[in-house]
Amino acid sequence: MSSTNLNRRSFLTRAFTGTAAGALASIAPFSLASTASVSPIKLNYGPAPGIAKLNANENPYGPSAGALEAIMQASKTGGAYYADAAGTVLIDMIAEKYSLAPENVTLSAGSSGVLSSTALMASTKGRILGPDLFWDTTARAPEHQGKDGILRLPKTADLSIDLDAFYSAITDDVAMVQVTNPNNPTGTTVDPKALEAFCIKASKKCLVLVDEAYNELTDSPEKHSMIHLINKGHNVVVARTFSKIYGLAGLRVGYLLSTPENIDAISRFGMGGYSMNQAGLAAAIASFNDEAFLTYSKEKIIEGRSMVFDAVKANGLTALPSTTSFVFVNLGNGNAEVFRQKMAEQNVMIRGIYQDYTNWSRVSMGRIEDVQKYVNAMPIALEAMYQSVV
Ligand SMILES: Cc1ncc(COP(=O)(O)O)c(C=O)c1O
Secondary structure, eight states: OOHHHHHHHHHHHGGGSTTHHHHHHTSOOOOGGGGTTOOOOOOOSSSOTTOEEOSSOOOTTOSOHHHHHHHHHHHHHHTTSOOHHHHHHHHHHHHHHTTOOGGGEEEESSHHHHHHHHHHHHTTTSEEEEOSSSOOTTTTHHHHTTSOOOEEOOOOTTOOOOHHHHHHTOOTTEEEEEEESSOTTTOOOOOHHHHHHHHHHHTTTSEEEEEOTTGGGSSSHHHHOOHHHHHTTOSEEEEEESSSTTOOGGGOOEEEEOOHHHHHHHHTTSOGGGGOOHHHHHHHHHHTTOHHHHHHHHHHHHHHHHHHHHHHHHTTOEEOOOSSSEEEEEOTTSOHHHHHHHHHTTTEEOOOOBTTBTTEEEEEOOOHHHHHHHHHHHHHHHHHHHHHHO
């Protein structure tokens, strides 16, 4: 059997091997009783009408027209069957794009799956080290299982990631460092040369995970990516997702790139092909190289972002520079949770406080008309916030 077949087979069978059994035990069984009296509920699969949903880094410009057609076709002809053929096609496409082998690639339902598998794998060897503020949902997975929590670097004044401090903090009990680049919720990007040097140095001491969920939205995606380090065999893992620029968050497709050894070890903590579905894979395959759609999607996000920056300035505030689909706004002496509530009263949904960053407020891009609602609501919400904070 060729190594490609081995990879494909392991993609499909990992779900029920090794420690994945432990993860399965915690999944509540589906009860047939719940289908006994199905009522014809009218579901809003997206945001409720009239709501500007700008709180979760989704991208309303997807799915692309090609993806929608593929979803329909795949569901019609393949909805009754497991998605192994589509999974192997997407793995091959990803491997080809980055000049890697299929053994360097694994998939999951959104990148959250592969990211939490990576965290769980690392936690068998030691702690996870991250900046003070990053998208840590999956790095917290070991903590949820009773292991030690994330080690965090001290805050920096400009909310950037201090790579020297990061390197110095890699002690013997650190099994993995995690860099989110561009970072969420700050929206900032680390200098690519500095990050490359850090990854090479740090990966000699422990596993380095670079979460590149927003890479395609940067000015120069290739320059900002650390994927080339995998080609060179460094102990680096890169995560990517179809949830952001591709506009497929609800269809749940993400992927992980690393050495075959790391991919094999990490895959033991996931569900393999059983976590994938035909509709999501079809949408990902149809949009992966759809340059016209990707350009359109990026332009719309940048258009929204510049509207937000103009509004921030017009209201006497500042924001961190962003190369992503969201902006981290400094509310000065305001309070992000009060601001969130005052925006919600105007049907604009944004994020509240992160950790102890009480005056920082994150807004995600959405449809231009929804970003316009944010712009219109901002002065009213700020005024109400200042009145209630005083
Ligand atoms: C930096 C980062 N990584 C990963 C994810 C997970 O996204 P998904 O599981 O949809 O790929 C998110 C979601 O917002 C994110 O911000």
